[in-house]
Amino acid sequence: MTDRYLEFANSPFGRSLAGLLGLPAPPRLKRAQEGYAAQPLSGRAVLLGGSSRGELAGPLIQALTAMGAALQIAPEHAGLAPIKQAAAAAGVALKSEPGEEDRAAAAEAYVFDGSGFNGSGSLRELYDFFHPRIARIPRNGRVVLLSRAPAEAGDAVAFAVASGLRGFARSLGKELGKKGITVNLLEVPRAAQDFLEGPLRFFLTEHAAFVTGQVLALAAPPPGAQPPPSWVKPLDGTVALVTGAARGIGAAIATVLAREGAQVVGIDRPEEEGALGQTLSAIGGRGLALDITAPEAPARIAEELTRLGGAGLVVHNAGITRDKMLKNMPPHFWDQVLDVNFGAILRINERLFAGGLKDGARMVCIASIGGIGGNAGQTNYATTKAALIGYVEALAPQFASRGGAINAVAPGFIETQMTAAMPAIPREVGRRLSSLGQGGLPLDIAEAVCFLGSPLAMAVNGRTLRVCGQNYFGA
Ligand SMILES: NC(=O)c1ccc[n+]([C@@H]2O[C@H](COP(=O)([O-])OP(=O)(O)OC[C@H]3O[C@@H](n4cnc5c(N)ncnc54)[C@H](O)[C@@H]3O)[C@@H](O)[C@H]2O)c1
Incomplete structure (x- = not known):
């Protein structure tokens, strides 16, 4: 979704009008065009x-x-x-x-x-x-x-x-x-x-x-860790799993990890098989149409990763919202969000800890600033995202003992289908009330995941990095 105001405020006419009226003028950010x-x-x-x-x-x-x-x-x-x-x-x-x-x-x-x-x-x-x-x-x-x-x-x-x-x-x-x-x-x-x-x-x-x-x-790196011999393509040869990879943030994560050399296995719901295939074929990866909450999902994922020699990076990105004030929230809204955003991750990891991860594997969970500051109407969602923040903190020693790390990224307002579905006023407020005065792009989250999922973050473990333009919500 495009931020029309950002485009307008950066046009010559828009810039002078915004200046004249004292309106915010969000800057055009310079983003990476290529890999490290x-x-x-x-x-x-x-x-x-x-x-x-x-x-x-x-x-x-x-x-x-x-x-x-x-x-x-x-x-x-x-x-x-x-x-x-x-x-x-x-x-x-x-x-x-x-x-x-x-x-x-x-x-x-x-x-x-x-x-x-x-x-x-x-x-x-x-x-x-x-x-x-x-x-x-x-x-x-x-x-x-x-x-x-x-x-x-x-x-x-x-x-x-x-x-x-x-x-x-x-x-x-x-x-x-x-x-x-x-x-x-x-x-x-x-x-x-x-x-x-x-x-x-x-x-x-x-x-x-x-x-x-x-x-x-920063955290102590795992014992015996060495900086990588090269910083170019830091994920070269790494098998990386990304859930929710058909669109939005997950598709961007898959694309950036492939840019840095990873062999990506992307998962998304069977309804999204077409989009998943498109995203993964564009980067030479493999798509697996699978609902992560399905009872057979953990075993199928472990099987696929084992066949490829084990994952060096797992990104738990798939997530949903079912927003309602708690007093109006039907039980299935609670259950669905808890199961997709948290329960499925626990079940998949339990299976992967028994086989499917390489030694030194890294993991990145996608949380949310809602899990830090809370949001009215998101008691279910914020519970799961806060749980993930605690989960990475608790599991950090276990990952370190195998030479790896587990971290989380907490996105702020990101321009995706999820935020496009928000009512117009909260959407505009969510974008502007941040230090950078705009929403982020899926690429911004993907870059942070790539950092935390690669040897660049050898000395980062158990942490949650907010990627939110310093959004005033979730503070
Ligand atoms: N967009 C934002 O502003 C924002 C902010 C904070 C956090 N997040 C988090 O980022 C992650 C990605 O969000 P997005 O905005 O790209 O959302 P999105 O709805 O655009 O994409 C989510 C993807 O996950 C897939 N998915 C959902 N349930 C699944 C299941 N059971 N099995 C397999 N795949 C499933 C969907 O099909 C979809 O392709 C989510 O965890 C979300 O909570 C997003």
Whole structure:
């Protein structure tokens, strides 16, 4: 479904009319046109800053250099010494930030190492770095902040200060969204600091165009994990199962996983066999017309995956809504939603844990921001989506012990048949009340699934990533 207002507001006439009337002007987001590149930041400048006691400059410089970025430093800011020291140790050249008049050389991304803050006064360094530069961050620019995982911060004050960065990132995301700029915070435990490159490849590029205002706590990678030998086609040779793959978000997930090298098995209800066949044949995948709630579904899925040598990635995407206020909700609305969105996943996984998954397999469940903040009329749906968020958290150690991970994506308002069926006013409100002022596309969810389902997210486990343009609902 097209967002006609977004198109209008980005036309020359629409832009001036919206300006004249003070109407919102949602930015046109720059999304990835192709798969992960070896050096996605080649020819782009990244401005590096940090706190005076920053601990992550070394791994940051290594990751950004490997991504092809030209590194700039802000002169005379508090965090200059640790950055210069780390760059000298790595033999990496740093350039000074260009003057305001030199727009062509301006950085497209700002990365700030906020580890090491140790008191309320130290947070002034954050203000001092960003305050003079905010207006210079270009449209569709990227801001990534890093902090130590609060739990590793040492004492109560350091814990509180590290937590403070969450409020900063979320607020800055709200301030900068109208320019299509995203702001996200990575919380980095020591065990994950050599695995920063994968998350940075996602958050600093067009693959994460609709992810903003988010805090992602990295986790210890599985024992013996190594960064992949190549970041190009990170799913090369991986057998990936996607449920609900005929249309909407599921079709986009199947397509993006195939783009990154996966061999996709897509499942959808027998009524959708035609659309399923079309989606899967376009990407050289295989469709299986099957209702995931059918009693035979778990065994048939396990059989198919075993025949292909086992799945390296499973994406539980199929989901339905049957909205009614609880007082008016008939029991079959409750039962259907619970069974498709949650019960079927439990049954399929129970069977897959007995065979059908490869060692190191990753899993991604599609939740919803409704499962975080709740929605009137969606007690059934939000129960299932909140349950999935708990499920990935609870199962993370089990997946890690086999070298893999399980995570969830919580979409916000996404332009699909599901949201096209909403009444016009809530639909318009759902779109606009977010930092980016628009709904996302199925591609945005697919990109996040690909990130979490691939070695890029080696150090992400048990987490739920909201992909919602920082929607004010579900907060
Ligand atoms: N669209 C949004 O804004 C939004 C927001 C939050 C979460 N989500 C979640 O994203 C996922 C995909 O949603 P969508 O918007 O693409 O929905 P959609 O209705 O467009 O597509 C869902 C697909 O799942 C399939 N499906 C449903 N029940 C099935 C069953 N029993 N067995 C096999 N396949 C089945 C459908 O046939 C369909 O192809 C869902 O889990 C949904 O809850 C969507």
